[in-house]
Amino acid sequence: MNFELTDEQRLIAESVQRFVQDNYDLETRRKLADRDPGFSREHWATMAELGWLALPFDEADGGFGGNQIDVMVVMEQFGRGLVLEPYLASIVLGGGALKRGASAALREEILPGVIDGSRQLTLAYAEPQARFDLHHVTTAARADGDRFVINGHKSMVPNAATADHIVVAARTSGGQIDTGGITLFLLDAGAEGIRRNNFPTVDGRRASEVDFENVEVPAERVVGEVDEGFSILNAVANDAILALSAEAVGVMEMLYKSTVQYTQERVQFDHPLSDFQVLQHRMVDMFMEYEQCKSLLYRATMEAARGDDETAQRTIHALKHLVGKSGIFIGENAVQLHGGMGMTEELAIGHYFKRILVIDSEFGNADFHLEKFAA
Amino acid sequence: MDIELAPEDLEFHEEVRAFFQENAYKPGEDYAQWRLDWFRKAREKGGWDVPKWPVEFGGPGWTPAQHYIWEQETARATLPWDMPFGAGMVAPIIMAYGNQEQQERFLPDIRARTVNWCQGYSEPGAGSDLASLKTKAVLSEDGKHYVVSGQKIWTTAAHIADWMFCLTRTDDTGRKQEGITFLLIPMKQDGIEVKPIITLGGAHSVNTVYLSDVNVPVENRVGEEGKGWTYAKGLLQHERTGLAGLSRSLVALEGLKENARSVQRGNGTLMDEPAFRAKVAELEIDLMAAEYTELRSLASAQAGAAPGPESSILKLKGTEIQQRIQKLTMEAGGIFSAAWGARPVGPKFAKGGMAGYLASRAYTIYGGASEVQKDVIAKNVLGIKRSAR
Numbered sequence: 001m002n003f004e005l006t007d008e009q010r011l012i013a014e015s016v017q018r019f020v021q022d023n024y025d026l027e028t029r030r031k032l033a034d035r036d037p038g039f040s041r042e043h044w045a046t047m048a049e050l051g052w053l054a055l056p057f058d059e060a061d062g063g064f065g066g067n068q069i070d071v072m073v074v075m076e077q078f079g080r081g082l083v084l085e086p087y088l089a090s091i092v093l094g095g096g097a098l099k100r101g102a103s104a105a106l107r108e109e110i111l112p113g114v115i116d117g118s119r120q121l122t123l124a125y126a127e128p129q130a131r132f133d134l135h136h137v138t139t140a141a142r143a144d145g146d147r148f149v150i151n152g153h154k155s156m157v158p159n160a161a162t163a164d165h166i167v168v169a170a171r172t173s174g175g176q177i178d179t180g181g182i183t184l185f186l187l188d189a190g191a192e193g194i195r196r197n198n199f200p201t202v203d204g205r206r207a208s209e210v211d212f213e214n215v216e217v218p219a220e221r222v223v224g225e226v227d228e229g230f231s232i233l234n235a236v237a238n239d240a241i242l243a244l245s246a247e248a249v250g251v252m253e254m255l256y257k258s259t260v261q262y263t264q265e266r267v268q269f270d271h272p273l274s275d276f277q278v279l280q281h282r283m284v285d286m287f288m289e290y291e292q293c294k295s296l297l298y299r300a301t302m303e304a305a306r307g308d309d310e311t312a313q314r315t316i317h318a319l320k321h322l323v324g325k326s327g328i329f330i331g332e333n334a335v336q337l338h339g340g341m342g343m344t345e346e347l348a349i350g351h352y353f354k355r356i357l358v359i360d361s362e363f364g365n366a367d368f369h370l371e372k373f374a375a
Numbered sequence: 376m377d378i379e380l381a382p383e384d385l386e387f388h389e390e391v392r393a394f395f396q397e398n399a400y401k402p403g404e405d406y407a408q409w410r411l412d413w414f415r416k417a418r419e420k421g422g423w424d425v426p427k428w429p430v431e432f433g434g435p436g437w438t439p440a441q442h443y444i445w446e447q448e449t450a451r452a453t454l455p456w457d458m459p460f461g462a463g464m465v466a467p468i469i470m471a472y473g474n475q476e477q478q479e480r481f482l483p484d485i486r487a488r489t490v491n492w493c494q495g496y497s498e499p500g501a502g503s504d505l506a507s508l509k510t511k512a513v514l515s516e517d518g519k520h521y522v523v524s525g526q527k528i529w530t531t532a533a534h535i536a537d538w539m540f541c542l543t544r545t546d547d548t549g550r551k552q553e554g555i556t557f558l559l560i561p562m563k564q565d566g567i568e569v570k571p572i573i574t575l576g577g578a579h580s581v582n583t584v585y586l587s588d589v590n591v592p593v594e595n596r597v598g599e600e601g602k603g604w605t606y607a608k609g610l611l612q613h614e615r616t617g618l619a620g621l622s623r624s625l626v627a628l629e630g631l632k633e634n635a636r637s638v639q640r641g642n643g644t645l646m647d648e649p650a651f652r653a654k655v656a657e658l659e660i661d662l663m664a665a666e667y668t669e670l671r672s673l674a675s676a677q678a679g680a681a682p683g684p685e686s687s688i689l690k691l692k693g694t695e696i697q698q699r700i701q702k703l704t705m706e707a708g709g710i711f712s713a714a715w716g717a718r719p720v721g722p723k724f725a726k727g728g729m730a731g732y733l734a735s736r737a738y739t740i741y742g743g744a745s746e747v748q749k750d751v752i753a754k755n756v757l758g759i760k761r762s763a764r
Contacts, residue, residue, distance in 0.1 A: 003376055263759075280749065280753035283757060284752045284753050284757065287688075287756065288688045291688055292668060298667055299667045305377070306377065306379065318663055321657075322660055370657065370660075371653075374656035
């Protein structure tokens, strides 16, 4: 039992930290977020060069053979820097689905480009009526000879505007909310019948509503087995929750530390704000919630990396609950303690707060996971 | 980073379990004798009677993983009665600041659990602001003993204690943190009077201790005169890390869930009630996180690093969790929790539900109130300095 990062992981953390320092001051970030595609292709190429995009893929697929702990190390630093590049969408979601379910031929065709940064992926899983239930799928895929025809609608698909391929969850059998009967397909984003309606999200990222109208896909582009897609979807969602939670922990660290710093500089009533005990105690509460999230993040990530799925599943529910609840608590108080300045776009604090709000809304919010945990 | 227990840890786990099983109390046995034997046998295992003592004083020198395993097992086993004041609190001070003669004189009895200690810190005018204490110790003209007079309060177990480690004031001319002297005072002597205080839960565990011209030989002073505050601060740190009690809370939480499932609610049980179930789940999640906060803290201690920032939150989180368990237990007992004393009404677990809850309110007061802990964290961990303005 130990909590030390390996030398390799420490090097990665330092290199991401350096990247953030060199490239992600608030002003530069704002410029990236304000115009399409909402991130920097140059940065994406740098991330590929530095090997970060290869981390969670098997060595046989040209990857680094890393696990959830390696991704955690990267995502925590991304959170501290509010990095915009679609690591989650392309590597954790799309890449995660292919890594788990795609045939050798499909992996060979797609993954090298994902790892070298020339192709981007995403996963279309959410639907308007589903709220947070991954298995509530109405988008339908009808078998037609050696191909499938897909019709339906997916919501809030991250990075769909720039993705070259979309992994989509569609129903091939069963009732609307059955876990059985869901199949994952790998689609070319430009395939006929796919219509994307792109928009920015609150945190400066990009998402799309995506319509599928008689989209044809050959049977060999099924990811995993027909009707058996849910287990892949769920495993990918768990990895996504771990990655988002790591990012959130990085965000929370910046939120509480910036607040501690700001209250020591801001003078009111002839005192730095940090002289006031009521504010000191609030900041201690923020710090404690951050440390608790970090502890639970380590726990869930280590359990998942160890392959102890049943234990990890419960801890992942616990984690997403705590990260949502504590993240918003820390964010609200960071804004409150910054006073009027906390309400402006000028300070980083509000941008961190926005990101934490969006993270809570993804893959089930705090209440959703509390209910799952308690079930 | 991994959570696998090494093969030698798994072996250790088995060994601990076997030890607890072999030495469990058997009905009809002489309890006092069993207790002393238990500690003797634990000692023969290589310092298991004093897990947290340094190796040079006979501690086992366990790894964090071993400490963790021990804590988990002790929470489940029925261990002999033991107060924290001796081996847990005064011993580390004597080891760090006492002279060799004091170490040889006091540590063996503390270790054997043949003497009971109590802590003479708080006073009517010195609670969270402990340094305001006024109990006076005046050195006699021949320099052979101190004459101690004053009043201590909230003194747990003073009524059964043989000794008290006591903060006294030997000088009131400087800063209040200066001029405090650490004395070891025998309780069974003239001039010491112990009066019980009955707290909200109806129990007698704390007392008022009156000291009137009590003679304390100068050999009973630990360290230098006037330096007691520094020594006590080190001890407070010890006390705080020991108060989280997370393993015990885990066991208590299991019990709470089981009890709640035994309470009927319509066609289901109390655990089917969404509001109650959500509170239990939130509690469990906080506890799961705190467990790893503790492990992180143990791991940084093992690596020889100063305790990381995570350590500072353990007392706060741990005591809050204990209180929430007591509160939910009271709620689960419903109306039956209100029965006072040993009346046999309602489910067994509900007996004393409210009394237990009331007693638990002290958890965030003793050992430094939570608000004082937060002051300390703000200063020492967040690095907030009060300005001179």
